[in-house]
Amino acid sequence: MSAGQAATAVIAGIGACLPERLVKNEEVSARLGLSDDWIRDRTGIEQRYVSAPHEATSDLAVDAGRRALDSCGNPDVDFVLLATCTPDSLFPATAPSVAARLGLKGVPAFDMNAACSGFIYALTIASSMIATGAFRSALVIGAEVVTPLLDQFDQVTSPVFGDGAGAVVLRRGEPGEPGSLLEQVMGSDGDLLDILVTPGGGSRMRVAGVPLDPDTAYLKMQGRLVYKYAVKHMAAASEEVLARTGWRPEDVDHLVAHQANRRILTATASAIGVPAERAVVNVERVANTSAASIPLALVDAMGQDRFKPGDRILFCAFGGGVTWAAATLVWPGLPATAPL
Amino acid sequence: MEAVLDRVNALVLKAVPELEPGFAAADSFADVLGVDSLSVVEIMTNVEKEFGFDFEDAEIAHVQNVQDILDAILSRQ
Incomplete structure (x- = not known):
């Protein structure tokens, strides 16, 4: 990096995962007493993945984080930032558990809640932390298990949401480098x-x-x-x-x-x-x-x-x-x- | 008022082209015309652009038919 130019954070790896259970519209529309095309016409949604009892937010976050790290050769990670509005518990944050289960015990790990904007917020925050020069790399995860929060008989929310997780690995990069x-x-x-x-x-x-x-x-x-x-x-x-x-x-x-x-x-x-x-x-x-x-x-x-x-x-x-x-x-x- | 009604009806058909013309101002979007909730917002967005004002959030949440939109426009004139 040239003197006087700020460091950037570059996406180096990515991974994502979905829960095992696939729920098609037919199941949801039958429960809600709607026609088969009601959900698709209003939302464009045809199916969603729904977590099983063993698939809480941290479980999906670990899976997505592991896939992202594996995709780029398992580099060192200086901190873990988890964007979620559906943490495992109201307290404490979910990110420390995710970090520990990924073999990253000891690094700073924290949650950030900006709901559906969370991933861009988290990318921005993590990139800024790396740009200060204090950190060289990060694992940024967006993970949600929204479906247990839904009233299964609410037409407004029940058809719309699904569960899943995605993650990117950020590393320090050169100014202007693609991926920042x-x-x-x-x-x-x-x-x-x-x-x-x-x-x-x-x-x-x-x-x-x-x-x-x-x-x-x-x-x-x-x-x-x-x-x-x-x-x-x-x-x-x-x-x-x-x-x-x-x-x-x-x-x-x-x-x-x-x-x-x-x-x-x-x-x-x-x-x-x-x-x-x-x-x-x-x-x-x-x-x-x-x-x-x-x-x-x-x-x-x-x-x-x-x-x-x-x-x-x-x-x-x-x-x-x-x-x-x-x-x-x-x-x-x-x-x-x-x-x- | 009829000119305003004609303009609103045209904006309804612009947002929901499959709708049969000739609907009544009192026809419920949801129950009679089968216009879904997001299409109602699209209609209201068209009205905002055409008439140059913004609906209150409560109006967006509660509008049921063309008459409600007409009343909201006329209350601003």
């Missing part, structure tokens, strides 16, 4: 916290003496407002990050957005001005996996040989909080990883 985040934008609006929330179990309800019952423990979503604000904020964040990068919408080779819903993806691509065929979409087969969705989409796209080194990638996401984020990256060409 070029620009990033993050934001939040806590006035909208009620549009996507699981209130039960947190201090707000505990301190008020509200008992934890199934109703408060379920994920609640105001679908119309989530749709409106997801498109609005993902498009605005994307436009801002493209401007900072010096890319026009038509320069983007691949839009890798949070896989919330096919219609949100289509509307977001249209609002940004990126042709729909350049949007990576795998929501039809994994549903919305929150912080895991972007690395899962990357691994799926790699499995289809969709990326080539030098391709310009735009990431964007929106999630509970509400939070949003966008980032740009030139694809580095990564070693093959285990397919999903």
Whole structure:
């Protein structure tokens, strides 16, 4: 690295995993009393993977982390950052357990919750930590087991979410090296916290003496407002990050957005001005996996040989909080990883 | 008002092209016309652009039919 130039963090490896149990729409629509095409028409989702009792968030995180490390020769890792809004326990954080089970006991390990925006938030934070020069490498994981938070008879949430995990290994790189985040934008609006929330179990309800019952423990979503604000904020964040990068919408080779819903993806691509065929979409087969969705989409796209080194990638996401984020990256060409 | 109604109906058909023209303003999007929730947001986004204002979140959450949209537009004029 040249004197005076900041270090960058480069993606060196990637991995992802899904739980074993595949749940097709037919099972969900029968439970909800809906027609077979109801879910697909509204969401683009055709199936999702649902965790079994032995597949908590840490279990999926360890699997994805192991695959990412294996893909790039098991390098040393200086810290572990886990993006999740579904930790194994409310306390303590899940990342230390994940690190220990990956043979990384002793390194800093912490959770970060920006809900569905979590993976881009975590990539940005980890990249910044490496850019300080204090750390040389990181394992960044997005892992979620959302399905136990769902009211199985709620038409709004029950069809939409699935479980999964994805991870990337970051290493210190040269300025301008492909695989580093070029620009990033993050934001939040806590006035909208009620549009996507699981209130039960947190201090707000505990301190008020509200008992934890199934109703408060379920994920609640105001679908119309989530749709409106997801498109609005993902498009605005994307436009801002493209401007900072010096890319026009038509320069983007691949839009890798949070896989919330096919219609949100289509509307977001249209609002940004990126042709729909350049949007990576795998929501039809994994549903919305929150912080895991972007690395899962990357691994799926790699499995289809969709990326080539030098391709310009735009990431964007929106999630509970509400939070949003966008980032740009030139694809580095990564070693093959285990397919999903 | 009829001119506004015509413009709103056109925006409904733009968002939901498969809908048969001739629906009534009081027809429920969900129960009568079979327009799903996200399409309602798309209709309202079209209206925001056409008429140059933003709906309140409560309006987005609760609009049931074209009449509700019409009322929201007229209350701003």
